[in-house]
Amino acid sequence: DTGVSQDPRHKITKRGQNVTFRCDPISEHNRLYWYRQTLGQGPEFLTYFQNEAQLEKSRLLSDRFSAERPKGSFSTLEIQRTEQGDSAMYLCASSPLVTGQVIDEQFFGPGTRLTVL
Amino acid sequence: DAKTTQPTSMDCAEGRAANLPCNHSTISGNEYVYWYRQIHSQGPQYIIHGLKNNETNEMASLIITEDRKSSTLILPHATLRDTAVYYCIVGYNDMRFGAGTRLTVKP
Numbered sequence: 001d002t003g004v005s006q007d008p009r010h011k012i013t014k015r016g017q018n019v020t021f022r023c024d025p026i027s028e029h030n031r032l033y034w035y036r037q038t039l040g041q042g043p044e045f046l047t048y049f050q051n052e053a054q055l056e057k058s059r060l061l062s063d064r065f066s067a068e069r070p071k072g073s074f075s076t077l078e079i080q081r082t083e084q085g086d087s088a089m090y091l092c093a094s095s096p097l098v099t100g101q102v103i104d105e106q107f108f109g110p111g112t113r114l115t116v117l
Numbered sequence: 118d119a120k121t122t123q124p125t126s127m128d129c130a131e132g133r134a135a136n137l138p139c140n141h142s143t144i145s146g147n148e149y150v151y152w153y154r155q156i157h158s159q160g161p162q163y164i165i166h167g168l169k170n171n172e173t174n175e176m177a178s179l180i181i182t183e184d185r186k187s188s189t190l191i192l193p194h195a196t197l198r199d200t201a202v203y204y205c206i207v208g209y210n211d212m213r214f215g216a217g218t219r220l221t222v223k224p
Contacts (some may be wrong), residue, residue: 004160035214042204042214056211084202091160106153106212108160 002026004109006092012115013082020078020110025094033076033106034067035091036060043091048096049075082116087115120144126219129199135182137218141188141203145166147206150181152190155217161204164190180218205209 005024012018031050031062037044046065047057051072061067064082069075079086090113093106122140129135149168150223153161165172167177167188172179178191192199206216 040216042202042217045211048211049179093160105163105166106161108162111160 002020004092004094004103004107006090006109006112008112009110010113010115014117015082015084017079017082018078019082019114020076021090021092021114022079023075023092023094023109025074027094028096028106029094029107030097031094031095031106032069033095034077035093036077036091037091037111040088046077081112084116087114087116113115121205121215122204123203123215123218124196125216126221128221128223129192129195130222131181131222132194135190135195135199135222136219137186137190137192137205137220138187139189139208140187141151141205144185144207150179150185150188151206151208152177153206153214154199155204156198156201161214164203169189170212182210195220195224197224 007022008092011019033044033048034046034079036046037043046061047067049069052069063081067077088100089111093108120143134169149166151166152164165174167179167181181188182209187210200222202217202219204214
C-alpha cells in the first residue's frame, strides 16, 4: 500500500499522560500536514511541514503539542500532559510540491483516534 | 473560522445528479476552491479544485460563478457509495474545513 499510513490507529490514555503518533507520508511527497477532527466537525488544521521545515502552526497547537519531521520523511505528533479535550481523531495528510501552485491535492491517512480518560 | 457556507445536509436519488452548493463571498483573488469528501471513519478524499474556470475530472465537475463568490460541485450520476460529508474549502497557504454537507444518496 503506497498511501499515507498512521500509527497507532487507536490510542486510549489517561489524563496527564504523554502520547506520540506517527505519520508516514506517500514517498517523495514534500508536504506533510496534521489535522485534528472532533465528532461532527470538519478537520482543523494544526501544522504543516515542507520537507523537514515546519512552516506554519495553528493557534490551536498549544505548547503541549509538538510536531517533528526530522529527515523530511515520516513525522511525529506528540501531546504532553493530555487532557480530556484532546480526545479526537488526528489526521495526517501529504501532498507533492507542484511548481506554480501553493496548495496541492492532499492525500489523507486513516487517522489516529485518541481517547483521553 | 471556515470561509465557506454549505447546507448542513442534502438528499439525492441514486443515478441522478447531485448538485452541492457552496458560498464563499469573502474569497480573495489568489484563493482556490477545493472540494473534499469524507466517508464515515475514513480520512478526507480529494475531489477537485479550481481558481476561476470550471473544472471537470473523472469524479465530478466544479462550476465557479464569474464573481467567484459561490461554486457548485456536481456529481453527474450519484451512487450509494457517494454518501459522505462533502467539504468546500477556500484557501491559499492553508485549508480551513467547515462542517460540510452531509449528502445521502438514496436508492
